[in-house]
Amino acid sequence: MRLRLILAALAGMACVAAASDPAERLPDPAQEAQAREIFRDVRCLVCQNESIDDSEAELARDLRQIVREQVKAGKSETQIKAFLTDRYGEFVLLTPRFSAGNLALWGVPFLVVAAGVALLFVRLRKRTLDAELTPLEAERLRRLDERETPRHDPAK
Amino acid sequence: MIAEAGAFALILALALSIAQVLLSVAGRVRRSAPLAGAGEGAALAAFLAVAAAFAALMHAFVVSDFSVENVAANSHSAKPLLYRVAGTWGSHEGSMLLWCLALTGFGAAVAGLGRDLPRGLRAMTVATQGLLGTVFLAYTVFASNPLARLLTPPAEGRSLNPLLQDPALAVHPPFLYAGYVGMSVVFSLAVAALVEGRIDAAWSRWVRPWTLAAWSMLTVGITLGAFWAYYELGWGGWWFWDPVENASFMPWLIATALLHSAVVTEKRGALAGWTVFLALAAFTFSMLGAFLVRSGVLTSVHAFAVDPTRGVLLLIILAVTAGLGFSLFAWRAPTLGQGGMFAPVSRESALVLNNILLAAATATVLLGTLYPLIREAMSGEAISVGPPYFNLTFTPLMAALLILLPAGPLLAWKRGDAKGVVQRLWIAALAAAATGLLALAVVNPKKAFGVLGVALGGWLIAGALAEIVERTRAFRAPAAESWRRLTGLPRGAWGMTLAHLGLGVFVLGAVFETTWKVEAAEALPVGGSLDVGAYHVTLEAVRPVTGPNYDADRGAITVTRNGRPVCEAAPERRLYTVGGQTTSEVGLCYRGMSHIYVVLGERRDGGTYLVRAYWNPWASLIFLGPAIMAVGGLISLSDRRLRLGVGRRKARAA
Numbered sequence: 007m008r009l010r011l012i013l014a015a016l017a018g019m020a021c022v023a024a025a026s027d028p029a030e031r032l033p034d035p036a037q038e039a040q041a042r043e044i045f046r047d048v049r050c051l052v053c054q055n056e057s058i059d060d061s062e063a064e065l066a067r068d069l070r071q072i073v074r075e076q077v078k079a080g081k082s083e084t085q086i087k088a089f090l091t092d093r094y095g096e097f098v099l100l101t102p103r104f105s106a107g108n109l110a111l112w113g114v115p116f117l118v119v120a121a122g123v124a125l126l127f128v129r130l131r132k133r134t135l136d137a138e139l140t141p142l143e144a145e146r147l148r149r150l151d152e153r154e155t156p157r158h159d160p161a162k
Numbered sequence: 163m164i165a166e167a168g169a170f171a172l173i174l175a176l177a178l179s180i181a182q183v184l185l186s187v188a189g190r191v192r193r194s195a196p197l198a199g200a201g202e203g204a205a206l207a208a209f210l211a212v213a214a215a216f217a218a219l220m221h222a223f224v225v226s227d228f229s230v231e232n233v234a235a236n237s238h239s240a241k242p243l244l245y246r247v248a249g250t251w252g253s254h255e256g257s258m259l260l261w262c263l264a265l266t267g268f269g270a271a272v273a274g275l276g277r278d279l280p281r282g283l284r285a286m287t288v289a290t291q292g293l294l295g296t297v298f299l300a301y302t303v304f305a306s307n308p309l310a311r312l313l314t315p316p317a318e319g320r321s322l323n324p325l326l327q328d329p330a331l332a333v334h335p336p337f338l339y340a341g342y343v344g345m346s347v348v349f350s351l352a353v354a355a356l357v358e359g360r361i362d363a364a365w366s367r368w369v370r371p372w373t374l375a376a377w378s379m380l381t382v383g384i385t386l387g388a389f390w391a392y393y394e395l396g397w398g399g400w401w402f403w404d405p406v407e408n409a410s411f412m413p414w415l416i417a418t419a420l421l422h423s424a425v426v427t428e429k430r431g432a433l434a435g436w437t438v439f440l441a442l443a444a445f446t447f448s449m450l451g452a453f454l455v456r457s458g459v460l461t462s463v464h465a466f467a468v469d470p471t472r473g474v475l476l477l478i479i480l481a482v483t484a485g486l487g488f489s490l491f492a493w494r495a496p497t498l499g500q501g502g503m504f505a506p507v508s509r510e511s512a513l514v515l516n517n518i519l520l521a522a523a524t525a526t527v528l529l530g531t532l533y534p535l536i537r538e539a540m541s542g543e544a545i546s547v548g549p550p551y552f553n554l555t556f557t558p559l560m561a562a563l564l565i566l567l568p569a570g571p572l573l574a575w576k577r578g579d580a581k582g583v584v585q586r587l588w589i590a591a592l593a594a595a596a597t598g599l600l601a602l603a604v605v606n607p608k609k610a611f612g613v614l615g616v617a618l619g620g621w622l623i624a625g626a627l628a629e630i631v632e633r634t635r636a637f638r639a640p641a642a643e644s645w646r647r648l649t650g651l652p653r654g655a656w657g658m659t660l661a662h663l664g665l666g667v668f669v670l671g672a673v674f675e676t677t678w679k680v681e682a683a684e685a686l687p688v689g690g691s692l693d694v695g696a697y698h699v700t701l702e703a704v705r706p707v708t709g710p711n712y713d714a715d716r717g718a719i720t721v722t723r724n725g726r727p728v729c730e731a732a733p734e735r736r737l738y739t740v741g742g743q744t745t746s747e748v749g750l751c752y753r754g755m756s757h758i759y760v761v762l763g764e765r766r767d768g769g770t771y772l773v774r775a776y777w778n779p780w781a782s783l784i785f786l787g788p789a790i791m792a793v794g795g796l797i798s799l800s801d802r803r804l805r806l807g808v809g810r811r812k813a814r815a816a
Contacts, residue, residue: 026683100548122518
């Protein structure tokens with residue numbers, strides 16, 4: 007843990023978008039673009055919250071090399087990410103998985119909106135009902151009733 | 163001697179804060195004006211005492227008095243004056259002292275400016291503010307004394323992290339803290355209102371200016387921080403969804419929601435409970451931010467003044483103060499009543515939707531920030547929540563909010579006219595569509611999300627202008643009539659329009675920059691060049707330079723377009739001799755609203771230098787937008803109707 011902190015402190019010092027280094031680049035631009043896309047979702051494990059796309063740390067460099075090699079070998083993004091999570095755990099990916107354990111994480115934002123809108127609807131409905139019961143409304147309703155009553159009155 | 167006097171002043175301030183609480187509460191209970199007045203006097207005195215302590219610490223930094231532990235740990239005699247001054251708040255202890263300075267400052271302001279508040283409410287507000295002051299001053303005095311001496315002073319200090327030695331960052335904390343702590347006034351007002359059991363238009367009228375002031379400061383503070391990250395960290399990004407950024411963003415989102423709900427409470431008497439809830443939440447999130455940033459429970463790129471053990475103390479302070487506030491809320495809020503009714507299509511409904519979406523956005527940021535901790539505590543599994551999560555959750559919520567935004571100000575209170583709003587906004591909608599189509603036609607490569615985002619920015623700007631057109635009846639009434647209406651618009655209206663306009667400007671810049679930025683990197687020999695977008699970047703020379711406390715390689719870069727010179731940049735790679743850290747100083751070329759951003763990297767074998775260049779189109783708008791928003795906030799603040807008490811006096815005269 008202590009070592010991780012020291013490494014983190016060192017790595018945090020000079021942060022430049024390191025992945026664009028021409029010395030590391032793949033010859034095929036399409037493959038390079040795909041690798042960069044993956045880099046942005048992979049955490050530099052020893053850094054302070056940086057992706058391997060940004061970090062100059064030694065480990066980030068190694069991870070970039072691994073990813074680039076796999077991209078070059080024709081592996082898909084899913085396969086590469088599976089390889090990384092097998093090795094380093096879910097922590098290595100910056101996008102949390104859509105899994106049961108992350109249900110609250112992905113669900114709550116939209117749940118809050120749903121709950122808020124539901125509350126607003128309840129309140130608007132209640133208000134309309136209240137409004138119908140104001141004296142003025144009640145009086146109008148009574149008059150309507152009076153006008154209607156004779157029509158249904160069987161007395162002739 | 164000065165340091166001792168400062169330490170003494172700090173203890174005095176603590177005693178005065180305690181007196182402020184006791185006197186104000188006694189004044190309230192006995193309904194005694196002299197006692198309450200004495201409480202206000204104590205508030206003012208506490209502020210002066212903290213200011214004296216702050217001045218003492220600043221003096222120690224300026225004269226490089228290394229017998230003061232904090233100075234020895236965070237300063238260096240070779241540092242330029244500005245950064246020696248800024249060093250005062252560059253450490254944990256110093257920043258907590260700045261926090262206390264702001265807290266007592268706002269307490270003194272409430273005591274001094276609160277003449278128009280009802281007496282009971284004023285006394286309870288001053289008392290609550292005093293209680294917050296007591297808690298944080300006690301923390302500073304007992305757990306984080308910034309003026310402690312060293313028995314054996316070193317000859318030289320350990321210096322401030324070089325990344326922090328930057329003009330924008332030197333002034334960033336004072337703005338940020340003024341914003342964070344400004345929310346304490348709103349918190350105190352909410353507690354006082356709950357104790358008094360009364361929320362009325364006068365109360366909301368009081369909440370709004372304090373929220374506006376704090377919100378504007380926070381906007382400036384966050385923007386300065388983002389700008390600093392943009393040009394100092396050297397990777398061209400300005401927002402990383404990093405825990406420390408999120409910590410400052412959550413109070414901002416809540417304050418934004420509060421600004422809007424307080425309008426409903428003031429004008430229509432509705433949402434009183436919710437407004438009080440937000441008022442409590444805003445400062446709670448400020449304290450949460452202080453805890454997250456200072457404790458280091460979350461790893462962050464910006465974690466500088468971190469201390470885990472004292473983090474626990476901050477967590478306790480947070481839990482106790484927020485816990486008390488919300489318990490009081492749970493107990494008293496049901497008595498507040500629901501206020502006026504409104505139709506589904508109305509200004510009230512629009513503002514409620516605004517609040518729902520902002521609350522959801524805050525919940526998202528909170529959850530994204532804390533979820534790794536929660537998961538690790540519950541199942542022991544470590545996960546990361548990075549930018550992709552926020553892009554998938556926060557962005558759609560905000561997009562929904564921004565699409566609805568221009569309709570809000572055009573809706574009438576109580577019962578709005580949806581058809582009328584559509585009629586008034588169709589030109590704005592056309593303008594938005596035209597902006598989007600223009601982006602689609604002109605900008606390459608074609609990107610759907612970028613085009614939609616640009617259209618959204620256009621929609622916000624056109625919508626804000628449509629609101630002004632509507633208010634002045636431009637193009638419908640005679641020009642003289644429109645002019646009279648335009649000049650007669652209250653400043654609050656201008657403030658709102660500017661804030662919404664600024665948001666549109668920000669969206670344009672943010673979308674354009676993130677979608678269409680171009681990156682290029684090469685290992686260049688001196689005289690070599692690379693292309694980034696339409697620009698040709700040449701490394702003319704690299705010279706060694708010596709700064710006050712660093713050695714650097716300075717690149718001479720010329721930028722040309724179609725063979726014609728555009729500008730010159732001088733990026734540096736600095737080695738700070740004291741700490742041994744390297745930093746890069748970005749070379750920035752401003753081309754209209756766009757930037758050419760050049761970073762000089764390490765020297766490689768064969769005498770080449772790694773040069774990275776970015777073309778960041780419309781990047782200035784990212785920082786200009788929030789600046790416009792903050793100006794809008796300040797203009798609103800100067801509105802006569804909001805100037806404290808004026809409205810009530812006028813009402814009495816009428």
